[in-house]
Amino acid sequence: SQTIHQWPATLVQPVGSPLSLECTVEGTSNPNLYWYRQAAGRGLQLLFYSVGIGQISSEVPQNLSASRPQDRQFILSSKKLLLSDSGFYLCAWSADSFTSTDTQYFGPGTRLTVL
Amino acid sequence: AQKITQTQPGMFVQEKEAVTLDCTYDTSDPSYGLFWYKQPSSGEMIFLIYQGSYDQQNATEGRYSLNFQKARKSANLVISASQLGDSAMYFCAMRERNNFNKFYFGSGTKLNVKP
Secondary structure, three states: OOEEEEEOOEEEEOOOOOEEEEEEEEOOOOOEEEEEEEOOOOOEEEEEEEEEOOEEEEOOOOOEEEEEEEOOEEEEEEOOOOHHHOEEEEEEEEOOOOOOOOOOEEOOOEEEEEO | OOOEEOOOOEEEEEOOOOEEEOOEEOOOOOOEEEEEEEEOOOOOOEEEEEEEOOOOOOOEEOOEEEEEEOOOOEEEEEEOOOOHHHOEEEEEEEEEHHHOOOOEEOOOEEEEEEO
16 A cells, blocks of 8 residues: 655754755655645645656745655755745645546645744 | 635534535536545545546545535535544645646635534
């Protein structure tokens, strides 16, 4: 069965510090991978998605970047965090196809607080 | 235009009663999928139910059913016999065949089940 891992679970960082969040998927190959951010009590904002190694689509211009160095690894980074980067970050994967019931599966999330 | 609209920011329901969470969608793609997710306070996103645009019958999964009205472009989630553990955020989402790499999410509905 497929499993998605995300770490760390919580993170408190000072403004201006770098960020690296990692997401890995097991049990599937060539997945689509996604990074979302969620402000408290709000909906999901799609940040990046990737359909293959080295292929990144950015949805929102900001000081974040994403990379996919391996098929099942997706990394979210920042060189200098802003207060507005605080939030709940969710990684997700979906199959690279459109077939019945192909949903997205989400990781446990990372709660980031920038002080 | 918004792809997914959830007009109920918050809802209350008495334990053991049924509740309907509204979702309308906007697409010109004849082939699409509709999804509902539950997000408890822990933050994990749990897939609940799926409805395909060509499905003739409304989807059901245990106490969850989807009231799919294609002509009205609505996909309401019905939870029967509410339980205290149903208190959570609920998100409606859509995926289109012609752009199947992206999932569009609504802003969510916060459901509170009262004992």
